[in-house]
Amino acid sequence: MLFSLAILLFISLTVTAITDLQANCTGPDRRYNGTTCYVLYAYSATQDVSKISCNHYLGYSGHLVHIRNAVVQNVVHQVITNYVAFTIYCAWTGLELLNSSASHTDSSNWGYYHRNGTFFSQTYLPWLSGHPSTNLDYNRAMYCKNEDRLLSYQGSNLYSYVCEYEEAQKQPVSNLEQKCVNLMSGSVFTSFVNDVCYVLQSAVSKNYNDAKGSCNALSGYNGHLAHLRTVEKLWIAEALRLVAGASYVRLGIEQTDLSSTNASIGWYLTTPTNQSMPANFLPWATSNPTTNKRTIAVVAGYPKSFATVDSTTAYPFLCQYGRSTLSASTGAPGKSTFFL
Missing domain, CATH: 3.10.100.10 (Mannose-Binding Protein A, subunit A)
Structure with missing residues (x-):
């Protein structure tokens, strides 16, 4: 009798031990x-x-x-x-x-x-x-x-x-991920990666100043033009640029010193609300950066790279949304840094 109960218990545990993914992975x-x-x-x-x-x-x-x-x-x-x-x-x-x-x-x-x-x-x-x-x-x-x-x-x-x-790869599903996926439509392309939602609206182009204040598609979340600090994030941006069919996609990086004549220095990650922090990842495309072009866009080509573009031309722009903005010390003189 006890042996039979043990067998039944084992069978019951085996049947119920399937994962959520396995249980939902059904259909033709x-x-x-x-x-x-x-x-x-x-x-x-x-x-x-x-x-x-x-x-x-x-x-x-x-x-x-x-x-x-x-x-x-x-x-x-x-x-x-x-x-x-x-x-x-x-x-x-x-x-x-x-x-x-x-x-x-x-x-x-x-x-x-x-x-x-x-x-x-x-x-x-x-x-x-x-x-x-x-x-x-x-x-x-x-x-x-x-x-x-x-x-x-x-x-x-x-x-x-x-x-x-x-x-x-299983992670808890956040409200941000749900909103990010639901935002995707015929002209709005999104990708949710590591608690960040990247959004590119292929039908919308803006100059830099207007784009900088336009990352507000997801209410309740911190939005700003994308900060690409690694080659992996650059490939994420490139995937969205390709699907949008855009030659250039604006990022949240600018040369803040308008008097500078050295196009290779003085680049900062910016948001509409936080002070700027230095941009250390700058994979320039051939013949870049260009003097007097104060903003940056992802451009086609290999390896994936940045091009300088003028602030006034309207281009599609890449936004990113995260759960929070965290302040930290050290940055440019007199400026705080932030990470998202």
Whole structure:
């Protein structure tokens, strides 16, 4: 009798030990395998839009699928094949060419993108024969079920995509994350990363002074033009710039000394309410910085970089929203610093 009760208790605990992600990863368009949920988004989008759109499960930093081994390849094949609402042949992955001016056939030049702006190279690259293409525009990779292989293609083409949500990435879902995802629409693109919501409104362009006071899309949260302090954050901004189709995207960095004739010094991170702090991360594009252009924008090209732009021209602008603004000591003489 006691043995039977022990068996029943063990079975009960086993049945109820599934995770939240596993319990919710059900339906004809998704599959749970290992510790990951794979979700097919059956409708078409560009690869750039797909890259910021893996939001089926908040709190997991969803990203386009990383086909890192044969097991994942098989799962993706099953997810696409088993979807019967209509036929899908190919779907975008998170694999992209890092440097378009370098060799397309160099495997180290291809990497899988994470939502936080990091990439990792992958030795498992089951390309179809003849791929990756040497065509300069074929800088993204999709998986096609009939060939059971990766194909390089233009990211501007419309395809379905597969998202990946990992148990190891689970974080509590905040009100900010919910508002950030809900804000995304046809012309408003967002990305929630490490408790910060990045927002780019592709249909809105402003000069620097107007843009500086316009990061107010999320009431109750501190908004300001984006501060990019690392290359990872620069890649986050670049992902949003690409999806908006903008050549330049304004940031919250300016040369505050208008009398300066040295374009390489005196750059500060600014907000509408806090005093400025020095900007130490300045990855200049070729032929930059330029004298008498006092503000900075993300610009196209590799490596990802900054360009100086004049304050009066209207450009799209990138905002960021965080839970709080924290004051700290030390900065430019007579100025406090802040971190967000």
